[in-house]
Amino acid sequence: MGKELKRLKRRKSSQGKLDDIWEHSNSSLIVHYSCESFYDRDDGKTPRVTSIAVRNLASGQTESFSIHKVAEQQKLPFDEIDENYDELEREMLGEYFEFVRSHQHFNWVHWNMRDINYGFAALEHRFRVLGGEPIIIAEDRKFDLARAMVSIYGLGYIGHPRLQKLIEKNKITDKGFLSGKEEADAFEQKDYIKLHQSTLRKADILANIFERTADGSIKTNSSWFEQYGVHPKILVEIVRDHWLWSLVVMVAIGIGLISRAADLF
Structure with missing residues (x-):
């Protein structure tokens, strides 16, 4: 099979899966999380997680899990979070995986959550490191919106960083949104509330992008031929x-x- 035919096949597969998730939006979730910077790590440890947001695609109802919320529940002053981080992170991840347990049959839409640096595997690993036993989401229940956009619209559909460029081109509200560098800085400054707000905003943005892609209103830099898979x-x-x-x-x-x-x- 030729290169263009393979691309057309990938496009049809991604579009078909996206359409199916949209049709079953009541049982589909958008997930995103923030963590310690995973760049320039010399100690080999995986980044610590700060907050997770899970949004129902149909209702917009969002569940969130965060370090500062756990600290508040335990009556722990925010200036003591750092010295109790492992305990708080374990409790937060425990709450998240209990949510996963009751939503394993849902579709989980994400943006580049693919590996041990940043992804489902990273969340699972962090929980194991802290003494927990994670619930594993089946691969066929995960849908990488970032990869699907490339399959549907072509490699050059938007500039880098793609998420931010999509937000700009489609004039999506980004109040509270932090770039990767800004999130790393916020972590270093122990501004966990700002990180949590960014995570919630990104879940909202991803839902917006998904909906626009599903209904065909998303704006990209793709040509007509690339957009409709015709060459x-x-x-x-x-x-x-x-x-x-x-x-x-x-x-x-x-x-x-x-x-x-x-x-x-």
Whole structure:
């Protein structure tokens, strides 16, 4: 199968999955979280988690889990969070995984949550490190919106950083939104409330992007051909890869030659 046909197949698969999630939005969730910076880490430890937001795609109802909320529940002064971080993080992740337990059959839509640096695996690992036993979400229940956007609209559909550029191009409200660098700075400054607000805002933004992609109103830099998965090269690949189309082309060429010869005589 040719390159363009493979891309068309990926596009149809991603669009189909996205449409299915949108159709079952009552049982679909947007998830995002904030954590310690995962860059320039020399100690080999995974980043500590600060807050998690899970938003129902249909209702907009959002569950949140955060360090400062746990501290408040335990009557712990915020200036003592740092020295009790492991205990608070374990409690927060425990609450999150209890939520996961009762929502394993839901679809989980995320943005680049793919590995041990930043992703479901990172959350699971942190909980194990702190002595907990995580609940694992099945792979077929996870949907990476970031990758789906590339599959549907093409690699150059928006500039980098893609999430921020999408927000700008579509004029999506970003009050409280922090970039990766700003989140790292907020963590260092122990501004956990600001991190939590950013996590909630990003969950809201991802839901907005998902909805616009599902209804076709999202604005990107893709050309018409890229947006609809149509490319002249596809016709060439269809002819090359499928014998029936090749036969049709050969017959058409033969008819054309016979017709031309008849005109000459």
